[in-house]
Amino acid sequence: xxxxxxxxxxxxxxxxxxxxxxxxxxxxxxxxxxxxxxxxxxxxxxxxxxxxxxxxxxxxxxxxxxxxxxxxxxxxxxxxxxxxxxxxxxxxxxxxxxxxxxxxxxxxxxxxxxxxxxxxxxxxxxxxxxxxxxxxxxxxxxxxxxxxxxxxxxxxxxxxxxxxxxxxxxxxxxxxxxxxxxxxxxxxxxxxxxxxxxxxxxxxxxxxxxxxxxxxxxxxxxxxxxxxxxxxxxxxxxxxxxxxxxxxxxxxxxxxxxxxxxxxxxxxxxxxxxxxxxxxxxxxxxxxxxxxxxxxxxxxxxxxxxxxxxxxxxxxxxxxxxx
Numbered sequence: 001x002x003x004x005x006x007x008x009x010x011x012x013x014x015x016x017x018x019x020x021x022x023x024x025x026x027x028x029x030x031x032x033x034x035x036x037x038x039x040x041x042x043x044x045x046x047x048x049x050x051x052x053x054x055x056x057x058x059x060x061x062x063x064x065x066x067x068x069x070x071x072x073x074x075x076x077x078x079x080x081x082x083x084x085x086x087x088x089x090x091x092x093x094x095x096x097x098x099x100x101x102x103x104x105x106x107x108x109x110x111x112x113x114x115x116x117x118x119x120x121x122x123x124x125x126x127x128x129x130x131x132x133x134x135x136x137x138x139x140x141x142x143x144x145x146x147x148x149x150x151x152x153x154x155x156x157x158x159x160x161x162x163x164x165x166x167x168x169x170x171x172x173x174x175x176x177x178x179x180x181x182x183x184x185x186x187x188x189x190x191x192x193x194x195x196x197x198x199x200x201x202x203x204x205x206x207x208x209x210x211x212x213x214x215x216x217x218x219x220x221x222x223x224x225x226x227x228x229x230x231x232x233x234x235x236x237x238x239x240x241x242x243x244x245x246x247x248x249x250x251x252x253x254x255x256x257x258x259x260x261x262x263x264x265x266x267x268x269x270x271x272x273x274x275x276x277x278x279x280x281x282x283x284x285x286x287x288x289x290x291x292x293x294x295x296x297x298x299x300x301x302x303x304x305x306x307x308x309x310x311x312x313x314x315x316x317x318x319x320x321x322x323x
Contacts, residue, residue: 004051004294007276009124010175011200013154016082018269019294020054021047022206022280026069027062028094032227034062035282037069043284044073048080050287056178056204056278058086058128059113067116075118084124084204085113086158086178101127101134103142110151124176126156136167144172156204162195169199176202178278183249183267183310184210184233184242185319190312197274206278208268209261211319213242216250216260232317241316248309258296262289266296267306 006015026040044055055074057066067085074081087109090097113122125146127139146152157168158178168174177196179188185207196203209215211228218228220239228234233242246260253263268277279290298306 007202009154009202010173013175016054017052018276019052019291020056020204020276020278021052022278023055023057023066023070024061025280026282027066034065040069040282041073043282044070046284046287050291053080053082054084055081056084059109060089060091064116067113071116071118078119082123083117084156085122086126086128088127099131099133101139103138106142110146114151121150122152124154124156125152126158126178129159130164136164137171140168140171162191165195174201176204178204178206180207181205181268182208182210182214183264183306184213184315186312203275204278205268205275208265208277208279214246214249214260214264216246218243231319233319235317238317245309245314252302259289262293262296265290265293266298269294270298
């Protein structure tokens with residue numbers, strides 16, 4: 001298997017694998033049962049063995065369960081892993097309550113994360129989003145203090161506006177921007193992606209298959225109880241329209257001898273050397289497929305057809321729940 005390329009986080013940041021492992025779905029999501037923990041741990045360890053060292057988690061994933069799991073997986077091999085942690089979201093009984101980005105809260109969150117992860121530092125620490133309740137300068141300034149203390153090595157941000165990104169970077173160099181990006185979600189191409197590139201900030205792109213839309217496996221109507229029904233993208237005529245677009249992706253994938261998921265990841269990967277596809281998986285069997293996607297070369301004709309079919313606005317509805 002081809003060795004994974006590297007990506008630099010920020011202008012003076014570290015080199016990490018250009019494919020990242022999202023660990024969120026190794027814990028309960030949308031009320032679902034958490035996958036088998038031993039298989040999840042084995043998946044993380046095999047990813048590390050395969051050269052994927054960027055692990056993404058959040059202190060609110062599974063109410064701390066996800067950090068505990070990552071901690072178990074990297075025990076005895078902490079130096080093999082680059083751990084990214086999001087903070088700030090507050091849940092109760094699985095229900096979203098809001099954000100807490102006060103400096104006093106951040107200083108509290110970090111210590112619980114360190115204990116759960118079984119480490120003395122977090123490689124990349126980032127607020128999960130901004131809501132305007134606390135000035136950007138106070139949030140990033142507090143994390144910058146944690147850098148000085150040695151508890152954090154690099155600072156990231158997530159789900160942020162271009163203006164907030166510039167504000168944050170003025171307080172302390174931002175190494176990475178985590179944001180949803182896929183063929184189906186291209187709205188950030190107009191302003192946020194250019195801002196990140198201008199500032200030399202790496203982009204950690206999650207939701208490459210747009211919550212499963214681009215896997216080619218989805219059919220209308222959705223089965224009863226599907227968590228996808230929360231999102232306008234998968235409701236009624238929107239889903240029927242969107243699946244017609246996905247047929248083009250499936251056709252191209254078949255002609256190329258790859259899966260639609262691989263083609264979707266390959267498209268994200270092809271958007272630039274500063275962009276990392278962040279792929280969620282909880283089973284080892286998924287690793288080879290996702291790693292092979294990083295080696296897929298797209299022709300100019302293929303890219304043009306994908307960009308035309310999935311032009312901004314071509315996919316109806318979204319997968320972002322307003323909080």
